[in-house]
Amino acid sequence: MGKEGAFSSAKILLVDDNVFVLETTAALLKEWGYLVEACSDPEEAIVRAKRDSFDAVLTDIKMPKITGIELLERVREFNKDVPVVLMTAYAELDVAVDAIHKGAHDFILKPFKAAYLRNIMGKAVNYHRLIEMEKNYKKRLEEDVRKRTQELAEALHLVRDVSKEITQRLVTVSGFRDTETGAHIRRIGLYSGVISKELDMPRDFTETIMFASPMHDLGKVGISDEILFKPGPLTKEEFAVMKTHTTIGARMLADSMYPGIQMAARIALSHHERYDGTGYPAGLKGEDIPIEGRIVMLTDQYDALRSKRPYKNPLTHKETLRIILEGDRRTMPEHFDPAVLDVFRSVGGVFNDIFEEQHD
Numbered sequence: 001m002g003k004e005g006a007f008s009s010a011k012i013l014l015v016d017d018n019v020f021v022l023e024t025t026a027a028l029l030k031e032w033g034y035l036v037e038a039c040s041d042p043e044e045a046i047v048r049a050k051r052d053s054f055d056a057v058l059t060d061i062k063m064p065k066i067t068g069i070e071l072l073e074r075v076r077e078f079n080k081d082v083p084v085v086l087m088t089a090y091a092e093l094d095v096a097v098d099a100i101h102k103g104a105h106d107f108i109l110k111p112f113k114a115a116y117l118r119n120i121m122g123k124a125v126n127y128h129r130l131i132e133m134e135k136n137y138k139k140r141l142e143e144d145v146r147k148r149t150q151e152l153a154e155a156l157h158l159v160r161d162v163s164k165e166i167t168q169r170l171v172t173v174s175g176f177r178d179t180e181t182g183a184h185i186r187r188i189g190l191y192s193g194v195i196s197k198e199l200d201m202p203r204d205f206t207e208t209i210m211f212a213s214p215m216h217d218l219g220k221v222g223i224s225d226e227i228l229f230k231p232g233p234l235t236k237e238e239f240a241v242m243k244t245h246t247t248i249g250a251r252m253l254a255d256s257m258y259p260g261i262q263m264a265a266r267i268a269l270s271h272h273e274r275y276d277g278t279g280y281p282a283g284l285k286g287e288d289i290p291i292e293g294r295i296v297m298l299t300d301q302y303d304a305l306r307s308k309r310p311y312k313n314p315l316t317h318k319e320t321l322r323i324i325l326e327g328d329r330r331t332m333p334e335h336f337d338p339a340v341l342d343v344f345r346s347v348g349g350v351f352n353d354i355f356e357e358q359h360d
Contacts, residue, residue, distance in 0.1 A: 185214035219249025
């Protein structure tokens with residue numbers, strides 16, 4: 001397996017008193033591009049966790065000096081954000097589930113398959129980076145707003161409240177097991193902002209869709225790994241399950257008092273609806289689809305075609321333009337709002353710039 005560039009700087013604290021398991025697991029993680037600090041002594045691991053910054057902690061539950069649960073509780077005393085993943089045997093499954101309620105991010109059953117470990121640790125690292133991005137975003141925003149007028153200070157109050165709600169909802173996401181963060185969601189926000197500006201949408205709308213559109217696939221955290229990461233075409237039954245990510249995401253974002261979250265809920269529900277009525281989940285047609293859903297439907301399709309997936313290779317910008325503007329067997333121009341499609345035709349080069357600048 002080759003190293004994953006996205007994880008090349010991610011740092012993991014690995015704890016297991018079984019030297020063989022410690023060495024083999026560390027070797028796997030390093031092969032995938034992680035920086036690994038391996039500890040057979042959980043007391044030493046706690047000292048390192050206090051001293052250094054880690055993107056995730058991977059620990060065995062059953063250790064003689066300090067159990068994985070006790071290590072989790074000790075780490076939580078000084079670091080509430082770092083995801084802790086527990087390795088456990090089937091006999092300890094009830095203990096692992098209880099640990100989730102105590103703040104563990106996830107668990108993996110031993111003996112584990114390398115692919116499962118890779119997926120779980122990738123999710124843990126992405127979750128931690130998303131939390132750090134959100135914290136850094138708040139810090140930069142607060143520094144900027146302090147220099148502005150009282151009107152902008154009031155706007156900051158609203159943004160702080162929204163930020164708190166985002167954090168709460170991200171905690172809910174971790175319970176569903178996070179699946180997608182990073183460059184893809186950043187690009188969707190930037191693409192959507194470009195389309196909105198070219199459509200002469202109000203400034204508030206453009207700012208809101210840039211904030212809300214990255215949450216379009218939030219519902220995928222409720223889809224099983226067997227379907228979400230299947231390296232080939234889905235069966236009819238599997239695709240029916242996959243479609244439910246739209247309604248799951250809408251439910252997760254429902255009933256908010258904030259416009260940004262309200263728009264995110266509409267996008268989550270409608271970003272697979274097609275202008276000709278052949279989309280899902282409701283088969284909406286034309287302007288019955290919210291404009292934000294029509295915008296994100298196109299931007300998500302562009303990014304999906306450009307991106308590598310387990311079942312396909314990435315396409316070039318030129319190939320993607322041709323498919324969206326002229327159609328192929330799966331994607332047709334009639335699927336898109338004609339006004340959105342016209343704008344995309346004129347700003348396609350900007351999409352390519354965003355993709356290249358914000359690549360994984």
